[in-house]
Amino acid sequence: MAAASQTRHIYQEQLNTVVEYINNHLDSKIDIAQLAKLSHFSPFHFHRITRALLGEPIGAYIARERLETAARLLRYSDNSIETIAYSVGFETPSSLSKAFKNYFGISPSAHRNKKNVLIKKQNTMTTKLNIKKPKILDIEDQNCLYYTMYGDYQSLDYASAWKKLWAEVKSQKLFTKGIQMIGIPHDDPNVTEPDKIRYDACLIIHKDAKPNGDVGVKTLKGGKYAMFLYQGSYKHFAQAYDYMFNEWLLNTEYEVRDVPCRERYISHPDRVAEEKLKTEFYIPIK
Secondary structure, three states: HHHHHHHHHHHOOOOOHHHHHHHHHHOOOOOOOHHHHHHOOOOOOHHHHHHHHOOOHHHHHHHHHHHHHHHHHHOOOOHHHHHHHHHOOOOHHHHHHHHHHHHOOHHHHHHOOOOOOOOOOOOOOOOEEEEEOOOOEOOOOEEEEEEEEEOOOOOOOOHHHHHHHHHHHHHHHOOOOOEEEEEEEOOOOOOOOOOOOOEEEEEEEEOOOOOOOOEEEEEOOOOEEEEEEEOHHHHHHHHHHHHHHHHHHHHHOOEOOOOOOOOEEEOOOOOOHHOOEEEEEEEEOO
């Protein structure tokens, strides 16, 4: 049992490298043979191993990431459909349109022209949000330990993720002042199926660290962000994102950059009342 656990530990560490490569190269041709080499998995078993860990074939994962990224850009940027098609790896706008309609059941132009209509159904309950006007910030690159989880944002076991990451800080003697708890919600739940949604729990660190199984190490790239300070329950994050994207972003001169949003958790949920929890949302803009 211990040997099997160690094997999965190593496989997960290698998969993290593959997933990060894919998501950083959606605008390029992604060669499966290169991914197999990058993963250090046996070439004979690469597809079976990645399918077991991802829950879908590697080709399907790449195709889905391209289409879901295109959906977000159509929804939250003014880039032309042609530009978006090339930015997510399609050779022509028509090939994006065909794949998009097959996957979502709606054309890219129809999706763009109906930004107020969600691709997936969601609770339309409105909540009065305690959220401040954004500050525009330029953030430097930051190194982090991270742990990836898949599933509905409302049902993920965040406590175990943070416990795992802090244990790694202790094990590798990484503790310093200024460690931040950051969440990276990679997927829009209005677009991605719940079991495919990807979330990274991250600890910003200031010492050199090593990956360890399912705990990875990477650099969060800096850039310009709109930072919103929100006070309230984590249960209302979906409404907060709706406000930031549908009301604020679409009515400013800013466009969203093709990188994930960030959430910085300022309060500790075990020590602060739910309605007084403070969170900073970082929306990547240009």
